Amino acid sequence: MRLSRYFLPILRETPKEAEIVSHRLMLRAGLVRQQAAGIYSWLPLGQRVLSRIERIVREEQDRAGAVEILMPTIQPADLWRESGRYDDYGKEMLRIVDRHERDMLYGPTNEEMVTEIFRSYVSSYKALPLNLYHIQWKFRDEVRPRFGVMRGREFLMKDAYSFDIDEAAARISYNKMFVAYLRTFARMGLTAIPMRAETGPIGGDLSHEFLVLAETGESGVYCHKDVLDQPVPGEGFDYSGDLDAAIAPWTAYYAATEDVHDQERFEREVPEDKRLHTRGIEVGQVFYFGTKYSAPMKATVAGPDGVERPVHSGSYGVGVSRLAGAIIEASHDDDGIIWPDSVAPFAVGLINLKPVDEATSAAAEGIYERLTKAGIDVLYDDVDNRAGAKFATMDLIGLPWQVIVGPKGIASGEVEIKRRATGERETLTIDAAINRLVAG
The missing domain is CATH 3.40.50.800 (Anticodon-binding domain)
Known part of the structure; x- marks a missing residue:
């Protein structure tokens, strides 16, 4: 691409509204343009970075056995009423009434919609396990959007949803995504630490956030320093093999976000010289929530014994647009961005x-x-x-x-x-x- 024919609007001055390095550099380098609070246009250079991040995410999801679909951004409110989340989700959900007075919403996540798709087509355990994912723009009406694309209102996300016959099978699906995430972030030049985390409005009782350690991060984290040096499963990793062994090096150490942090356990399990308390940027999160959505929405399958039972599910998110900012936070100097080869807009x-x-x-x-x-x-x-x-x-x-x-x-x-x-x-x-x- 010839620069004389390209659109690269470089800013020589640092924008006053940019509080952190990634926000400053993304604006100065012409990657994005702010259109409203927490809402950005992605300019040509930024769009190329997004595409490369997407490609890595997609390759690792496909390798782990997930199947790509694409769901709409606007969802009917009735699906959320079925699950019981419509009134519980909070003001982050942008609620819409169409011209026919039907309640709609701009999807902040897709558990209900994908469960509706699943129940419409799958009736037997023989179709399981199944993991459906898509890469889609989402909207959450953050009360205080800031830090550029790190905490925006509109954002590009990969979200995947697994369906299994029981909890044991669902844990296998969870571990597959755990490994896929380790590999995904490593390919982008990031050390993303999986940490026990709060499940929030998604629900369930098992979740890990993947965080890139950075003082500018929005999440407080506590961990054993040795977790930073654990091995990422390599290129030839076999997803039909021992998944527990693959993630054990990461889960064996204390690592938790501030929401679930237990100070007494931290001090008991982690030697003083190995304790790390810092901040982190969340780039992905995995959840297991059992039958939270399948039970109220009657997403059931017939088991080997012919008995109908609700499927066990999990969901798995990667902040694709947020990753662009996280990579810059982790890789820059006084002169500007230092892109890892794998996501650079041009080589x-x-x-x-x-x-x-x-x-x-x-x-x-x-x-x-x-x-x-x-x-x-x-x-x-x-x-x-x-x-x-x-x-x-x-x-x-x-x-x-x-x-x-x-x-x-x-x-x-x-x-x-x-x-x-x-x-x-x-x-x-x-x-x-x-x-x-x-x-x-």
Whole structure:
């Protein structure tokens, strides 16, 4: 993509309303534009990041056996009345009356709707286990939206819903999502710690939040320091294998959010030099809630004995849009964002220091063409601007690699490459530079 044809509205000044690093950098780097309190337009660079986060989430859900669907954002209130949650949910739910005087709502979550879909089509235990997920925009009318996309009112979320014959089977589904989440966040360069958490309006008595530790986080957390160093199941993980063993390294240590924290247990189980009390950014949460929705909504299946019984369910959320902010909070420096390779909007920022120079532009064009043909996403700065402004923009938007093409280097057949994460620079021939970038 040529910068001269792209839409990248960079802000040189820090917006006054931005309280935390990710909010400041997302506005300055032209990822988002605030339209109202807690509501953002995602501009081209931000949309590319969202798409890459979505891809990783989707790949790991599919690998764990979940099946993708897409449910509507507007839901009939009657479904929520069936479950008993319509009056209980609170003012975060945006309630709507359509032109026919029917009560509707902008869905903050989808337990009722997916349960209605399930009961319409599944009647036998032979169709179980089943896990349905989608990636969808949601709305919760936060009383105080702040911190940019970290606590917005409209947000993109992956939510999955499992259905099983009994609690034992449902725990297996829960553990699958637990592992899938560990893998998902690790692929984004994040260490997300699973912690025992309050179930809130979702319900049930078992839940873990996955939190990225950060002082700017909204949740207080308490944990054993060793939980930070536990292994994430690798690429060849077998979801039909021993799931309890896979999550045991994470659940063996004390780790809890402030809502369920037990100070006496914390002091009893965690040596003083291993105690960590900090804050965290929630990027995902998993719930097991048994028959909370299936019983009142009569979502039953016939078991092996022919007896009808309500299914056991769980739900599993990942904050897709929130992850963009969480990644920035975890990966930035004074100059701007440092995107991990897996979610970067472009892999390479190609900087033409002197577009008016024929030899320099010819070399830059050739590099752009060769990298693009190799399947590498390149943002090519072909705009006639000061070198300092070009460098500042590339550092701000945080692409993993920079290729710097200038008249002096081209006279010697060389270019400079820079690794954004480390600041390491190297002068190479054009062929060597391209080979380095293609090899990763």
